[in-house]
Amino acid sequence: MTVSADSDLNYFIFQQEGQLFESWYPDTFTEIFGKQNVGSLHGFMYKYLKNMVLTLFGPQGLKKMLPEVEQAAITNLKRWSSRNSVELKDATASLIFDDLTGKKLISYDPEKSSENLREYFVAFILQGLISFPVNIPPGTASLSQGRTKAMKMLKTMFQERRENPRKQQHDFFDYVLQELDREGTVLTEEIALDLMFVLLFASFETTSLALTLAVKLLLDHPLGLKELMEEHNQAEGKSRFFAYLERIQVHDVFHFRWNKDSPLFKNI
Numbered sequence: 001m002t003v004s005a006d007s008d009l010n011y012f013i014f015q016q017e018g019q020l021f022e023s024w025y026p027d028t029f030t031e032i033f034g035k036q037n038v039g040s041l042h043g044f045m046y047k048y049l050k051n052m053v054l055t056l057f058g059p060q061g062l063k064k065m066l067p068e069v070e071q072a073a074i075t076n077l078k079r080w081s082s083r084n085s086v087e088l089k090d091a092t093a094s095l096i097f098d099d100l101t102g103k104k105l106i107s108y109d110p111e112k113s114s115e116n117l118r119e120y121f122v123a124f125i126l127q128g129l130i131s132f133p134v135n136i137p138p139g140t141a142s143l144s145q146g147r148t149k150a151m152k153m154l155k156t157m158f159q160e161r162r163e164n165p166r167k168q169q170h171d172f173f174d175y176v177l178q179e180l181d182r183e184g185t186v187l188t189e190e191i192a193l194d195l196m197f198v199l200l201f202a203s204f205e206t207t208s209l210a211l212t213l214a215v216k217l218l219l220d221h222p223l224g225l226k227e228l229m230e231e232h233n234q235a236e237g238k239s240r241f242f243a244y245l246e247r248i249q250v251h252d253v254f255h256f257r258w259n260k261d262s263p264l265f266k267n268i
Helices: 007-015 027-033 045-057 058-079 086-107 115-131 134-162 172-181 191-220 222-234 240-247
Strands: none
Touching: 045 058, 045 172, 045 191, 058 086, 086 115, 086 172, 115 134, 115 172, 115 191, 134 172, 134 191, 172 191, 191 222
């Protein structure tokens, strides 16, 4: 096995996807994320789905999303600052899923929904995906149950949208439905649903882990946090997020409970 941490080499490999290199995942991966998930497809279909995703998460899409990200961060920081402690991994996952990507992808509103979609993904991750190599029978059952419930909810939303299509695009799901209805499309319902499942999973799980680790490292290295703040102060157009941080005690806001025994942190 070869593990590359070279950014230039990794960039070259991804640029050559379907030509010099072809991605491959174990059979268990496709069973977990769906046989038609974007990671299991190659060539034209892979590039087609990647371009679809880039309409939302590409450079231009992310630029448009920045004000919403900033507002969500400030709102949640204020909420966290009133608590004695915060399970940061879970809190950032909630911020990302409930306030940002859930809305952008499927217009999901946890306060209006009768089902907690994020809980299905948490069950999928903690009770099944992470513990998959150990204690296989119950782990597999939990994993399957979490995915089944999430997919059932997505299928219900899919059917409702198809029966009552919107006149204008409001989220990525609308865009996917338009692609499905386009004449000569190569997109199928199965591929579309697997794509939505993977995007919802990846958008909050990997990012919340990275943010939790970043906060821990910054708090462990105050000089690094100070330099980051100074660098931002020198940049043109200071954001409201950093302006807010300057008015409060950063360590008070990020005084979260780092419980090493918590399942939320066991894979960091």
